Amino acid sequence: MRTIKQTKEIAVVGSYDVVVCGGGPAGVFAALAAAEVGAKVALVEQYGFLGGMATAGLVMPLSVFTYNNEQVIGGLPWRFIKRLEAMGGAHIETPLGNVAFDPELYKLCMQQMVLEAGIELYMHSYLSGVEMNGTRVEAVIIENKNGSEALEAKIFVDCTGDADLAYMAGVEMQPQNGEPLQPLSTYFILGGVDTASPLVNEAMHHNKQGVNCHCLPMREYLLENAAKLNIPEFGGPWFCTTLHEGCVAVNMTRTAGNACDNRDFTAAECRLREDVFRMAQILRENFKEFEKCYVAAVAPHAGIRETRRIKGAHTMTAEEYVSGYRYEDSISRGAHPIDIHATKGNNQNVTFLEQAAYVPYRALFTPSHPNILVAGRALSADRKAFASMRVQASCMGTGQAAGVAAALCAKENSSTDSVNINRLIEILRNLGAAI
Numbered sequence: 001m002r003t004i005k006q007t008k009e010i011a012v013v014g015s016y017d018v019v020v021c022g023g024g025p026a027g028v029f030a031a032l033a034a035a036e037v038g039a040k041v042a043l044v045e046q047y048g049f050l051g052g053m054a055t056a057g058l059v060m061p062l063s064v065f066t067y068n069n070e071q072v073i074g075g076l077p078w079r080f081i082k083r084l085e086a087m088g089g090a091h092i093e094t095p096l097g098n099v100a101f102d103p104e105l106y107k108l109c110m111q112q113m114v115l116e117a118g119i120e121l122y123m124h125s126y127l128s129g130v131e132m133n134g135t136r137v138e139a140v141i142i143e144n145k146n147g148s149e150a151l152e153a154k155i156f157v158d159c160t161g162d163a164d165l166a167y168m169a170g171v172e173m174q175p176q177n178g179e180p181l182q183p184l185s186t187y188f189i190l191g192g193v194d195t196a197s198p199l200v201n202e203a204m205h206h207n208k209q210g211v212n213c214h215c216l217p218m219r220e221y222l223l224e225n226a227a228k229l230n231i232p233e234f235g236g237p238w239f240c241t242t243l244h245e246g247c248v249a250v251n252m253t254r255t256a257g258n259a260c261d262n263r264d265f266t267a268a269e270c271r272l273r274e275d276v277f278r279m280a281q282i283l284r285e286n287f288k289e290f291e292k293c294y295v296a297a298v299a300p301h302a303g304i305r306e307t308r309r310i311k312g313a314h315t316m317t318a319e320e321y322v323s324g325y326r327y328e329d330s331i332s333r334g335a336h337p338i339d340i341h342a343t344k345g346n347n348q349n350v351t352f353l354e355q356a357a358y359v360p361y362r363a364l365f366t367p368s369h370p371n372i373l374v375a376g377r378a379l380s381a382d383r384k385a386f387a388s389m390r391v392q393a394s395c396m397g398t399g400q401a402a403g404v405a406a407a408l409c410a411k412e413n414s415s416t417d418s419v420n421i422n423r424l425i426e427i428l429r430n431l432g433a434a435i
């Protein structure tokens with residue numbers, strides 16, 4: 001392939017203790033936690049709003065903050081949920097601890113918390129590169145309407161979901177090429193739905209422990225009539241209340257694809273947008289509860305379940321995870337079932353947990369790169385443990401832990417592998433983390 005060489009001078013526009021890349025569930029709580037511990041923090045986000053998959057992907061509900069009514073994710077993420085609830089933007093389902101939300105109030109609430117914490121926010125800014133000194137990151141390069149800009153920091157927290165920063169810095173990744181990835185799905189919001197009907201009302205509240213929350217009667221009908229109705233590949237369907245009468249968020253489309261390959265992802269995004277409107281038509285023509293429905297919103301970004309993760313100092317295994325193994329460096333929890341959607345077809349493999357799991361700090365860094373931490377979807381876990389940890393409350397929990405660790409490392413000028421674990425755990429407990 002023909003290549004072009006470019007060299008350019010890039011202005012360093014900010015110098016921080018901690019730079020967090022990615023303003024999704026993990027990144028926002030990494031930034032808030034680092035600021036809470038006194039660090040000077042910048043947060044970089046490609047969109048003009050925060051929330052990641054919750055808002056750009058319209059992925060709902062937020063799963064899960066409790067296990068059998070026991071709080072498993074506390075601290076700053078829970079403070080956010082209670083504040084969103086007080087704004088009229090969250091509905092906490094019990095006993096499961098799923099949270100349904102209004103995506104627009106979610107964006108507003110998160111933005112308020114970030115700005116009140118004094119975090120410098122770089123929105124509309126795409127992380128495009130890293131400036132390295134050996135295996136140490138000196139600065140990240142971002143692209144926005146001002147051009148290319150560099151942000152320096154002592155510690156960088158990668159919360160891009162796809163481990164973009166770590167990947168660019170040369171951190172070893174998993175899974176390796178060729179291993180299966182869970183499918184992509186574009187969420188959409190339907191208006192004009194009979195949300196008071198028993199079928200929809202039951203399906204849009206995810207409040208029961210130990211059951212799959214898909215709408216079983218609709219699934220059975222759709223599977224039976226898949227060929228006759230020419231239904232594209234689908235999952236669920238799952239519905240979730242957006243807290244507004246007549247509206248539901250729908251998780252139903254799906255296609256195979258690799259979101260870290262631009263051509264593959266572009267093609268998938270286009271297929272999924274076609275499928276959204278086809279699904280809405282199928283629902284309208286086959287279910288009386290949906291006969292007046294219309295597509296009120298399509299998620300700006302296709303939903304990504306799985307891409308690459310780092311190979312960290314420790315890779316959490318499914319065995320550790322389901323046995324509730326409590327590591328010496330446990331910094332967060334997970335309570336969602338192990339939830340693996342087949343790459344192709346309608347199937348899903350769900351293993352319900354018998355207890356909430358623990359997450360070790362060592363899943364958030366690799367000793368090879370002394371000033372990078374990773375939180376959220378890109379942490380170091382095998383495919384099964386990951387399939388539980390990928391949900392949003394769990395990502396918020398690891399974000400919170402990474403933020404505190406980053407602030408400590410910055411304060412002590414230490415590398416990520418020599419953080420004072422006892423101090424880290426003490427601060428997290430004081431914040432309210434249930435560890």
Ligand SMILES: Cc1cc2nc3c(=O)[nH]c(=O)nc-3n(C[C@H](O)[C@H](O)[C@H](O)COP(=O)(O)OP(=O)(O)OC[C@H]3O[C@@H](n4cnc5c(N)ncnc54)[C@H](O)[C@@H]3O)c2cc1C
Nearest residue numbers: 022024025026046052053063127161303304376377391392
């Ligand atoms: C179809 C589907 C259904 C799901 N169902 C549920 C569910 O029911 N409950 C649940 O809790 N979770 C669910 N999830 C999982 C959950 O939404 C994600 O795993 C979770 O949001 C991951 O959080 P994160 O912060 O790691 O990453 P993300 O939410 O992906 O956030 C990453 C952020 O980084 C930004 N970013 C990425 N790259 C760059 C870059 N290079 N430069 C600048 N910014 C960048 C993105 O814009 C985004 O804001 C589902 C996911 C999908 C796809």
